[in-house]
Amino acid sequence: MKYELKNLDKFRYVDEGKGEPLLLLHGLFGELSNFDAVIDCFKDRYRIIVPVMPLLDLDLIQTSVTGLARFVNKFVETLALEEIHLLGNSLGGHVSLIYVLKHPERVKTLILTGSSGLFENGMGDSYPKRGDYEYIKRKSGMTFYDPSLATKELVDEVFEITNNRMKVIKIIALAKSAIRNNLENELHNIQQPTLLIWGNNDIVTPPFVGEEFKKLIPNSELHFIDKCGHAPMMEVPEEFNKLLEPFLKKNTKRIPETV
Template sequence: MKQNMILLHGLFGQLSNWDSVLAQFGEDYDIYVPSLPVYDTPKEEPLLFLLDYVEKYIAANKLQNIILVGNSLGGHIAVLYAARHPHQVKHLVLTGSSGLYENTNMGSFPKRSTAAYIQARVEYTFHDPAVATEALVAQVLTITKDTQKCLGVLRVAKSAQRHYVADLLPLITAPTLLIWGREDRITPLQVAKEFENMIPDARLVVINDCGHAPMMEKPDDFNFALQQYLNYAITIVLSKTH
């Protein structure tokens, strides 16, 4: 029976952000990639609204023993879920997760949604600016030029900054893999080290020449780190059963 894997995207993320993970792990795992309703959040506690959405999604699909993977905002939600439902999460994987510190200038988006500015902000996400393709920039620009979507993004971003997770991290019982870009400027490497120190069973893998979204910028390295970790976890489980 295949294990369940859930992939949670970031604030400006798209389901396509996980294409490389789906391609590598799709045959061996049942993978779920929910589209987080970032643009439809209420004014009150939008981050908890998204957590509630994920809880209902998991319940509706009757998922158990989950490998929960989150990037940026998705990592933040994954932390909240793992702390609240420790029996449901078999492994937690965080990459560029918010929740401790995040270097953003979200407040300037509504006033500065020019193509040049958005191009610069998208490039800032990656170590290699070439990863910020025209299509990716166009997706973000479309969001920032839509008033409703832009307000939704701002609500969630501000809510995420308010929900500091340091007190929850010691409660996480799931073995945790942290995959971080060494050149991440949004959640710098020191943030990953703080996650590693605060989560009881955490391992940090650092990818060189990589920014805030390793699964997009360095997909082979990201997949290798995840595969090695899961292989090791399976080996440990097997050794305990014999």
Template sequence: MINQKEYIQKGKGDTIILLHGLFGALSNWQSVLTFLSKNYKVIIPSIPITKIDMKKANILGLTEFVSNFINKLKLKKFSIIGNSLGGHIGLMYTLLNPKKVQKLILTGSSGLYENSFGSSYPKRGDYNWINTQVNHTFYNSKVISKKYIDEVYKTLNDNTQCLNILNVARSAQRENLSDRLKEIKCPTLLIWGLNDTITPPYVAHQFNNLINNSKLEFIDKCCHAPMMEHPKIFNKIISPFLKK
């Protein structure tokens, strides 16, 4: 059984799975959920990055979680939209289950290069440092609330949760997929913030070059979470791609 609090499902039609990032949450996809659920069945699992067993706090462990989640819901074919770490998990899942994934949308995805704090220990008790790090994720910091920053601060000040975050971040840097991206056969859409400092624009170009059947779109005045920063533009870009 899957607890209803562990995922959101809304709408009817072809299935689309949305995967959030390292410090992400179900709410990151609110605008996309509202838009897509008019024509599709949209499912958003809560990926237990901070709660998963420490031995599985890595890309493969989280991909296994998503795979088990999909199997429990008995989903046969679907599209995946992944942001940041969620994109990395989406890529890994697609490589392992190519016949199930019809279309793939990546936005600010890790998997090639990611400028995160995975290489250094975060200043856990320093609220201002954490505030600055979170703000670097967005071109306009007004997109995020103090409540969100408080949650990140709380997470990083919990020993177990912080270690899981670090393990996952370091795993994302280790699990470089450059040699495997040519195996991705499904239509792939890349949506990138032109001002992304975590997975800079050149990373998007690398993904575009390495994934054969891919298309790249940039959004100006946008950083690492286009679906939150410019939801209307994001939805306008994904709509025709999903309809094809």
């Protein structure tokens, strides 16, 4: 991560730029650096905030998508954020959905990419499989259209996690929580302008999932990117930002220029 981490109370986060807040939430095996290209592109126009999500640090009883949404709410309240542009990838998208459903007054727009919340084919019944590095490498590569983007550093990190018994228990708890927390019957309540950016080659949340979100969220638009998997902001950052920029511009207050 090339940006400095700030600390406030129990929260650690990146906070770059000025303007309307753009809050970014990463997924289960994600990290803050997943959003480097988004920060680079938009920090001159927005206040970009990326919290370290406590995916494996919550008490086991709180280790759920709703527990993470409560964490996000406390974070937002601590920083006194309003009129948020909220962007979530994968599990971070699921948490974003729960948050906007519970606190719609704080969210100005919603951006989802490869989000769970309806359907996810992420880990399979046998995942995480302990002690098999090649298996973890293959599974990590499934995140991308180009498996080589699953770097050794990323694979090593996932491998380490899956060889820690308590971390594995929490991963399973989060995965089961995401499956149980299907939001199909609630999505019609989201009134915020919503941007859906999906990889055409996403095998974790396949293209039909994006189409279903488009059907269920009233004020939404859907864009697909070819030769792209589950994390477009990492795999094809230029294409991702080209779709994000006009959406944000359309939904951002213009600041009068000073003479």
